[in-house]
Amino acid sequence: MKLISSFSLGFFLLSLCAASQAQKAEKNLPYAMPTQQIKMTASKLATEQDRIPLSRQEAEQIALKNNPGIHIRQLLAKMQHERVRERRADILPELSGNMTGVEAMTGTRLSSGSLTASTLAEHAGMGLQASQRIYDFGRTQNLIASEKLLERSRDSDLEATRQDILLAVNQVFYAALEAQASVGVARQTILARQALVDQVKALTAAKLRSELDLSFAEVNLSQAQLLQLRMQNNFDAAMASLDAVLGIDHHIRYSLQDDPGADPILPDSLDELMKEAIANRPDLQSLEWQRQSDLRASKAAKEKLLPTISAVGAVGYTPTGASSYFAQDHYGAVGGNLSIPIFNGFRYSAESSAAHMQVRVDDERKRAKIEQIARDVKESWLSARTDLERVHVTQAMLTQTNTALDLAKTRYNLGLSSIVELSQAQLQQTEAAIGNANALSQYRLDLATIRYQIGGAF
Numbered sequence: 001m002k003l004i005s006s007f008s009l010g011f012f013l014l015s016l017c018a019a020s021q022a023q024k025a026e027k028n029l030p031y032a033m034p035t036q037q038i039k040m041t042a043s044k045l046a047t048e049q050d051r052i053p054l055s056r057q058e059a060e061q062i063a064l065k066n067n068p069g070i071h072i073r074q075l076l077a078k079m080q081h082e083r084v085r086e087r088r089a090d091i092l093p094e095l096s097g098n099m100t101g102v103e104a105m106t107g108t109r110l111s112s113g114s115l116t117a118s119t120l121a122e123h124a125g126m127g128l129q130a131s132q133r134i135y136d137f138g139r140t141q142n143l144i145a146s147e148k149l150l151e152r153s154r155d156s157d158l159e160a161t162r163q164d165i166l167l168a169v170n171q172v173f174y175a176a177l178e179a180q181a182s183v184g185v186a187r188q189t190i191l192a193r194q195a196l197v198d199q200v201k202a203l204t205a206a207k208l209r210s211e212l213d214l215s216f217a218e219v220n221l222s223q224a225q226l227l228q229l230r231m232q233n234n235f236d237a238a239m240a241s242l243d244a245v246l247g248i249d250h251h252i253r254y255s256l257q258d259d260p261g262a263d264p265i266l267p268d269s270l271d272e273l274m275k276e277a278i279a280n281r282p283d284l285q286s287l288e289w290q291r292q293s294d295l296r297a298s299k300a301a302k303e304k305l306l307p308t309i310s311a312v313g314a315v316g317y318t319p320t321g322a323s324s325y326f327a328q329d330h331y332g333a334v335g336g337n338l339s340i341p342i343f344n345g346f347r348y349s350a351e352s353s354a355a356h357m358q359v360r361v362d363d364e365r366k367r368a369k370i371e372q373i374a375r376d377v378k379e380s381w382l383s384a385r386t387d388l389e390r391v392h393v394t395q396a397m398l399t400q401t402n403t404a405l406d407l408a409k410t411r412y413n414l415g416l417s418s419i420v421e422l423s424q425a426q427l428q429q430t431e432a433a434i435g436n437a438n439a440l441s442q443y444r445l446d447l448a449t450i451r452y453q454i455g456g457a458f
Contacts, residue, residue, distance in 0.1 A: 051255035056173050059246060063169045064162060066247030073158040080154040084147045090133060090140045098316075099126045123326060127316015134311055134336075139303035146296040153289035159282035163452055168245045170448035176238035177256045178441035183235050185433045186228035193221040193426065200419070216419045220426060227430070264447060266384050270377070273454050277377050280455030284369050291362035298355035304348045308339045377453045384446035391443050394436035401429040 064070055101124040133140065200217045203209035243251055267273055278284065313334040318326050341348060408425035411417040 054254040123321030125318035142300035149293035156286035179235035301352040387443040390439040
């Protein structure tokens with residue numbers, strides 16, 4: 001009886017000594033992360049230290065600076081600004097200068113190829129001609145206003161593209177952040193299971209555990225290594241996508257930094273989000289500016305059927321010329337012109353009708369966009385609410401699996417359970433840790449999507 005008690009005590013002490021290394025390694029798992037005895041080579045540690053820290057806000061700034069989509073929209077907005085200047089030129093005077101020299105048989109006329117009433121005369125002269133549109137019933141002003149409104153539409157398109165890029169950055173960043181966290185879970189899982197293998201090896205060598213236990217422990221270690229390979233591949237793919245959305249044509253090794261502070265609170269009122277979206281969405285604003293631009297263009301098309309009044313003038317100097325035709329060495333004239341469209345094959349009426357139909361198309365596009373925004377805001381809000389509940393559930397599950405793993409380890413060290421029970425507890429804890437990282441990342445992405453849907457922050 002004494003021998004059995006001594007053997008039991010020795011077995012218990014040996015188990016505790018062998019388990020101490022495993023417990024140290026397990027301190028850095030999601031439920032207790034290890035800080036020492038991390039089995040990484042010196043080169044791998046140097047590689048980790050060489051990574052450049054990158055926060056979400058920094059990623060957004062880099063993308064807004066480098067992404068070609070932003071540059072394209074900026075150029076289109078500048079092009080439209082020049083078109084406004086081009087259209088405004090119609091209300092400004094037009095001034096041109098001429099210099100003419102003619103060598104001819106004085107008094108002759110053209111008689112071949114055309115009919116003309118002018119008389120050719122040998123002379124040399126120079127002068128200025130000016131023309132000014134005086135009144136066209138508001139057509140030119142409506143065309144200028146149409147181009148200005150179109151310029152505002154292009155500015156809204158630029159802001160919409162900016163929001164699109166920010167959403168894309170958030171999507172890729174949170175996916176990469178989740179993958180990075182999963183890689184960390186996989187690495188720490190390997191450390192914990194390697195410590196367990198070492199523990200079981202020591203117990204097996206002491207004839208306190210069977211070879212079956214060692215085989216189970218080694219299989220679990222191999223599974224953790226496969227998990228790390230899969231998570232590392234996901235992380236590398238996510239970082240490649242991040243490089244693309246940042247507008248970087250070469251790979252940079254980043255260490256992604258989590259958002260500091262608490263996450264924003266999910267708004268309770270869906271109606272308020274709807275109102276903000278309708279008021280702030282830049283793509284909806286772009287459609288409204290486009291509609292107003294087409295409305296002014298439609299008015300201008302109708303006014304094309306009305307008369308146009310303009311003034312013309314000319315002044316010049318003719319130092320050389322036949323005295324019979326050029327009694328003075330200078331000239332000047334001013335006049336007015338009234339242009340009345342009478343018939344041009346119904347072109348103007350067709351243009352007016354097409355412009356009016358374009359306004360109706362804009363109305364339908366705006367209505368469709370409002371319906372789409374309402375649906376997207378509701379879906380994003382529902383998804384965020386569900387993922388917030390997932391975060392709470394996965395956090396509770398992680399706490400439960402941590403407790404279950406601690407109990408399973410204690411029971412195994414005391415010889416009260418098999419390694420199968422411990423392996424199952426380890427697997428459940430790893431899955432819970434990865435699931436919690438996924439839920440948290442998805443919830444933050446949902447919040448970013450809501451910010452995008454309402455065209456601002458909450």
